[in-house]
Each structure stands twice: as structure tokens, then as C-alpha cells.
Amino acid sequence: MDNKLYFSDHTIQIYNDDILITNCVDEETIDLIVTSPPYNVDIKYGSYDDKMDYEEYLNFTRNWLSKCYKLLRNDGRFCLNIPLDKNKGGQQSVYADITTIAKQIGWKYHSTIIWNEQNISRRTAWGSWLSASAPYVIAPVEVIVVLYKKEWKKISGSGESDITKKEFMEWTNGVWNFMGESKKRVGHPAPFPVELPMRCIKLFSFVEDTVFDPFLGSGSTLIACVKTDRKGIGIEIDKNYCKLAKQRLIEEGQIYQLKFKEFSVIKDKIQKYNTPKSPKNPRNIKFFSKRRKEDA
Secondary structure, three states, X not given: OHHHEEEEEXXXXXXXXXXXXXXXXXXXXXXXEEEOOOOOOOOOOOOOOOOOOHHHHHHHHHHHHHHHHHHEEEEEEEEEEEEOOEOOOOOEOHHHHHHHHHHHHOOEEEEEEEEEXXXXXXXXXXXXXXXXXXXXXXXXXXXXXXXXXXXXXXOOOOOOOOOOHHHHHHHOOOEEEOOOOOHHHHXXXXXXXXXXXXXXXXXXXXXXXXXXXXXXXXXXXXXXXXXHOOEEEEEEOOHHHHHHHHHHHHHOOOHHHHHHHHHHHHHHHHHHHHOOOOOOOHHHHHHHHHHHHHHO
16 A cells, blocks of 8 residues: 555645555545536546546446545545536536436435636637527636535534535535635646635534545645645545645645644643743743742
């Protein structure tokens, strides 16, 4: 198992492995899955062919969804970021097809969140311009399908939520408006912003839960885990993207700084406990005041 471990620190683990064949994650140990799988739109990934026949792509989807189903606890949830549809290489109802496959596997459907990225590039083709002969209708949004395994009500975990009233009111509205992530800034061909897993994690999991991303990519899900005090496990088939995710955890997630801060707090507590009694120690002020009166 450990030969696939690329990075481990505190409560975060990255495995350089393939979700279809991995044995790095034990079954029924995951509380929440948040991921955005390949879209099959010919994105130039390092170690994955993103241009399959559509039926082959759906078969690939069925296999990895089946694998993830086994890893989730019975009251676990799944936030799946996919396209609503696609027109590259032919019109396909991606969201409908994948949701149907998930339900056939055993996943239970809860709801769908519409994500308006706001910065999706404008299309350059309208089919038949100003004509009813063959127009294209394309919604410039993506979706987050919310699924679960057995029971929707969550009974495992710490029971501690960290979502604010404002966040809860805003995020339970099924249309989310926030910007997508810059490919150039992150250095990955299809990154999603940390805001996406952050919302899913705070809304659908408890503090200290274990969150899993089977297509880790640039590491956004694990950065969100660090920022929300969740355990995080990511699997990524491309070693260069594992390296990128690790670097982002250090720079954006400030994983080492957080660890040092926690160590400093513990160190201060130990020091305080071991400090000899002195007039500067608030716990002994009364003792020394009494002693000075007696000496007088």
C-alpha cells in the first residue's frame, strides 16, 4: 500500500495511483467524496487519454463510480462536479447519463447544484445563425450532483459543524455563483477553485471527517481539507500533478505553517506546566503576596 504514497503530512495523504486498481484506501472509511473527473473533451492531461469513444467513457465512469461506492461509509455523501452536457465531438447529455449510471450502481440521488462559473469562454458557433434550421442551445454552467450511499442523515463523525448562518443560507440555494480557476495560475489544464470543495465540505461533512478525491489533479480538495480541519486523501495517476498538489498544499494551504503553529501551542503549554513557581506566574501571585506580608 505505502509504495504508492507520494506525500503524507499531519492529516493529509496523496497517493500516486489509479482509482480503478488502487488498494490505498480501505472500504467504508470515507465520509465525503468531492471530485471532478475527466470530462472526455480532449483536455491535454499528462497521463490520461481524455478523448475516448463516448460509450467507453461511460464504461470508465461506471467502473470508478463502483469503486468509490465501496469506499464510502453507509451515511457518506458524494459531490460530483461534471458538465451539464457537451457538444465537442457530438452532443451528449453527460449529466443525465452519469446520474443514471450512478443510480444503477446503487448511489442514491439527493439534489443537483448548478454552478455558474461566470468566466466560461464565450462560444464562437451558434449552429444556424439567426435561423431555426439548426441552432445550438448551450448552458454555460456546470453541475455538482449530490449523491449518498445508504442513509442521507449523517450519524457518524464528530457531529461538529463549522458552517456559518450566512454560508448555510447562501449555499443551500441550488445555484452557486463564483469564478472558476485559472489554468495559467495553477499550472493544470482543468483545475477547479478551492471554493468548490470548501463549500461541499462545510455543507456536507463534520469537522475531522475524512474527505476523498479520486482525481486529485492540482490538489484543490486537499487544500480545502486543510483549511476546514478535515482529514484528506487524494489519488492522482500523474506524478507531476502529485508534485503540483503538494506544492499548492505548502504554498496555498500553508500546511507546514499550520503544523508549526500547532506545535508552538503545545510547546507553550508544556513550558507553562514545567515553569517553576514565580511571582510572574498568575497561579502563584496570592502565595507570594502572603509570603511578603509574613516576611514584613
